[in-house]
Amino acid sequence: MENKFNDLSEQIKQIHKENEFNEINLNYLTNQLRKIREELNNPSNISIEQNSQSFINEISIISLTKPIINKWKQNAITVAGRNMKGQQLNQLNQPLGIFCDKKSDIFVADYLNHRIVEWKCDAKEGQIIVGANGQGNRMDQLNGPTDVIIDQQNHSIIIADGGNRRVIQWLNQKRQILLENIDCSRLSVDKSGFLYVSDYMKDEVRRWKMGEYNNQGIVVAGGNGKGDRLNQLNRPNFIFVDEDQSVYVTDRDNHRVMKWRKDAKEGRVVAGGNSQGKNLNQLSKPQGIVVDDLGQIYVADCGNDRIMRWCDGKEEGEVVLGGNGEGNESNQLNGPIGLSSDDEGNLYVADCNNHRIQKFEIIL
Numbered sequence: 001m002e003n004k005f006n007d008l009s010e011q012i013k014q015i016h017k018e019n020e021f022n023e024i025n026l027n028y029l030t031n032q033l034r035k036i037r038e039e040l041n042n043p044s045n046i047s048i049e050q051n052s053q054s055f056i057n058e059i060s061i062i063s064l065t066k067p068i069i070n071k072w073k074q075n076a077i078t079v080a081g082r083n084m085k086g087q088q089l090n091q092l093n094q095p096l097g098i099f100c101d102k103k104s105d106i107f108v109a110d111y112l113n114h115r116i117v118e119w120k121c122d123a124k125e126g127q128i129i130v131g132a133n134g135q136g137n138r139m140d141q142l143n144g145p146t147d148v149i150i151d152q153q154n155h156s157i158i159i160a161d162g163g164n165r166r167v168i169q170w171l172n173q174k175r176q177i178l179l180e181n182i183d184c185s186r187l188s189v190d191k192s193g194f195l196y197v198s199d200y201m202k203d204e205v206r207r208w209k210m211g212e213y214n215n216q217g218i219v220v221a222g223g224n225g226k227g228d229r230l231n232q233l234n235r236p237n238f239i240f241v242d243e244d245q246s247v248y249v250t251d252r253d254n255h256r257v258m259k260w261r262k263d264a265k266e267g268r269v270v271a272g273g274n275s276q277g278k279n280l281n282q283l284s285k286p287q288g289i290v291v292d293d294l295g296q297i298y299v300a301d302c303g304n305d306r307i308m309r310w311c312d313g314k315e316e317g318e319v320v321l322g323g324n325g326e327g328n329e330s331n332q333l334n335g336p337i338g339l340s341s342d343d344e345g346n347l348y349v350a351d352c353n354n355h356r357i358q359k360f361e362i363i364l
Contacts, residue, residue: 070292070345072321075330076358079348080106080119080126085355087113089125095350097147097160097186097238097288098338098357106348106357107157109145109338116148116159119357130159130170137164139175147186147238147338151210153193160184160197167197178213188239196220196247198236203227205236205249205260221247221260221267228254231266238300238339240289250286250299257286257299257310271297271310271317278304280316288339288350300336300349307336307349307360321347321360328354 081092093112100106104121107129115131131142143163151158156171158178167179167187183201190196193210197217203226206217222233234253241247245262248270256273260266272283284303291297297310298320306323310316322333338350345362 071363072347072360073363074321074360076321076349076360078330078356079122079359080108080117080357081355085112089117089127092117092126092355092357094352094355095357096145096337096352097149098340098348098350099149100340100342100348101150102152102343104342104344104346106340107148107150108350108357109148109159111144111146114142114144114163116142116145116157129157135163139168139177146184149187149189151189153210158187158189158195160187167195179208185236186238188241190241190245191243192245194241194245196239196241198239198249200235200237203233203236205233205239205247220262221249221258229266230258230268233258237287238289240291242291242295248289248291248297250289252285252287255283255286257283257289257297259312270312271299271308276303280318283308287337290339290341290347292341298339298341298347300339302335302337302352305333305336307333307339307347321349330358333358 081095083090085091085093087093092108092110095108096111097109098106106119108117108119110117114135116129117126118129119126133140135141135143137143142161145159146162147160149158154171156169158167158169161168162184165181165183166177167182167184169176169178179197182197183199185198185200188196195208195210196205198205204219204222207220208217222236224231226232226234228234233249233251237250237252239247239249247260249258251258255276256269257271258267259270272286274281276282276284278284283299283301286299287302288300289297295312299308301308305326306319307321308317309320322336324332326334328334333349333351335353336349337352340348347360349358351358
C-alpha cells in the first residue's frame with residue numbers, strides 16, 4: 001500500500017513540475033485515489049508498519065483534495081415523450097418516477113396514462129410494460145402509478161401503484177401484490193435485498209426484506225407523525241439508499257432532504273431546510289434524488305424548475321441544470337419530478353409538466 005501511495009505521489013509531483021494538470025490527468029489521479037481508498041476500506045489486506053506516520057500524514061493530506069466536480073451540457077436531449085402530452089406510444093402524460101437500467105433503457109411511471117412504459121435507448125416510441133388495459137384495479141391495470149424501479153438481482157419490475165394503494169411486482173409476466181393498503185409514494189432497493197417504500201400519509205419510510213412481506217416492515221425514517229423535527233417527515237417522496245444503508249428522503253412539504261443513517265432514531269438535514277424559497281440554501285417541493293459515489297446529493301427542486309447539487313455539510317447548494325425559468329426549451333424545465341442517472345454519469349429528468357424525459361449529457 002505504501003509503495004502504491006509513493007508511486008502516486010511521484011506522478012503528482014511530475015505532473016505538477018510539468019504544469020500539465022488537465023482533465024485527463026485529474027480523472028486518472030482521482031481513479032487511482034479511489035482504488036487506494038477502496039483498499040483502505042478493506043483493512044484485512046493492509047498492514048502499516050510502526051514507523052509509517054509520515055505515510056499516514058500524506059494520506060490525510062491527499063484525502064482533503066477537492067473531488068472533481070462533474071458538469072453537464074445545459075441543453076438536454078428529449079429521449080421520451082417528444083410529442084406533447086397524450087396516450088400514444090410516442091407520448092407521455094405527467095411522467096413521475098423514472099428508472100434507467102444498465103443498458104440506458106428508461107422505465108417511466110406514466111402517471112395520468114396509468115401505465116409503465118419502457119423506452120429503449122434511442123427509440124422513437126415506448127413500449128407498454130404494465131397497464132395496457134386502462135385505469136383500474138385488476139392485476140393487469142394500474143391507477144396513477146407514481147414510481148417504478150428494477151430489482152437488478154432478479155430483473156423484476158416493482159411499481160408503486162399509488163391510486164390502488166399497493167406495491168406490485170412483475171417477474172417473467174407473473175404479477176404479484178407485494179404490499180397493499182399502503183399509501184405508497186416512492187420506492188428503492190438496496191444491494192442487500194431490501195425494499196424501501198415511502199408512505200406519504202403516515203409520513204414515514206419502511207423497509208422490507210425482499211420476498212418477506214407478511215409483516216409490517218421496519219421504520220427507517222420518520223414514523224413520529226407529521227412535523228419538521230429531526231425525527232419527523234412531512235409528505236416524504238423519493239428515496240435513495242447508499243451502500244451503508246443510509247436513507248436519503250426528499251421531505252417535500254418541509255422543503256428539505258433528510259439523511260437517516262442505518263438504525264438512527266432521527267435524521268439530519270443535508271439539503272434545504274431553510275423554509276420554502278429559491279435562494280441557494282433553499283428548496284421548493286423537492287422531488288427526485290440521486291447521490292453519487294462522493295456523497296454529492298442531486299435533487300429535483302420541483303418548485304424552482306431546477307436540479308441542484310448539495311455537498312454534504314455545505315450550507316448552500318448549486319444549480320447544475322435548469323434554473324432558467326419555467327419553460328419548454330431544451331435548457332428549461334417545468335416541474336421536474338423524477339431523477340435518474342446511467343453508468344456514464346448522464347442525468348435523466350422527468351420533466352413532468354412538459355410531459356417528456358430529458359437527458360443531460362455529462363461533459364467529459
